[in-house]
Amino acid sequence: MSDKPDFRELVGEDLPRDQEEQLRRVHDLLVAAGPPPELPPHLQEPVEPEKPRDNVSYLPRRRTGLLLGLAAAIALFSLVAGYVVGAHRGFQTDFEVAMHGTAAGAGASATIHVGELDSAGNWPLKVEVKGLKTLPKGAFYEMYLTRNGTPVASCGTFRSADDQSVRLNAPYILRNYDGWVVTREGRGARIHPVVLRTNQI
Numbered sequence: 001m002s003d004k005p006d007f008r009e010l011v012g013e014d015l016p017r018d019q020e021e022q023l024r025r026v027h028d029l030l031v032a033a034g035p036p037p038e039l040p041p042h043l044q045e046p047v048e049p050e051k052p053r054d055n056v057s058y059l060p061r062r063r064t065g066l067l068l069g070l071a072a073a074i075a076l077f078s079l080v081a082g083y084v085v086g087a088h089r090g091f092q093t094d095f096e097v098a099m100h101g102t103a104a105g106a107g108a109s110a111t112i113h114v115g116e117l118d119s120a121g122n123w124p125l126k127v128e129v130k131g132l133k134t135l136p137k138g139a140f141y142e143m144y145l146t147r148n149g150t151p152v153a154s155c156g157t158f159r160s161a162d163d164q165s166v167r168l169n170a171p172y173i174l175r176n177y178d179g180w181v182v183t184r185e186g187r188g189a190r191i192h193p194v195v196l197r198t199n200q201i
Helices: 007-011 017-033 061-089
Strands: 093-101 109-115 123-130 139-147 150-158 164-170 179-186 194-197
Touching: 093 179, 123 150, 150 179
Parallel strands: none
Antiparallel strands: 093 109, 093 194, 109 123, 123 164, 139 150, 139 179, 150 164, 179 194
């Protein structure tokens, strides 16, 4: 028995002549070509479709890490460069105000170096203090701008040793005030003695 399929069994007897001739040519070509090759083993098993990922990486991991490292290096360089330039430039004084000791701060004095007004409206302050003792833990000095001699706007706190300069800040419109004072403060203190004051801004 022949392995070749019988043309008549495949197409039947009732085809028009022209269609029968076309199909016979196709049939003869398929018979001449022979059976298709067998599938290799790795194609015989169905392949699971790849699951969609929830996140998309627009850069390879190595490149992302490189860019993050570069950004961190630039930020660190900018910070160090700013510090070096600022330290080299020093504190730029716009004007100075003298302070004298009161009865509570006898023998003390200070000079307020008022820096140049920055773009945010802050006046940086460098206060050189003399004759104030370093306070015990829990106590501190606080510097205020005054209105009618009354402390109303804090410029910061410090625990000072003699002959020390401290950095404070005045984020205010100075012409709205009439002087500066330094008070001695403590945790839960009810009295706030003034130890330093100015005659005027």
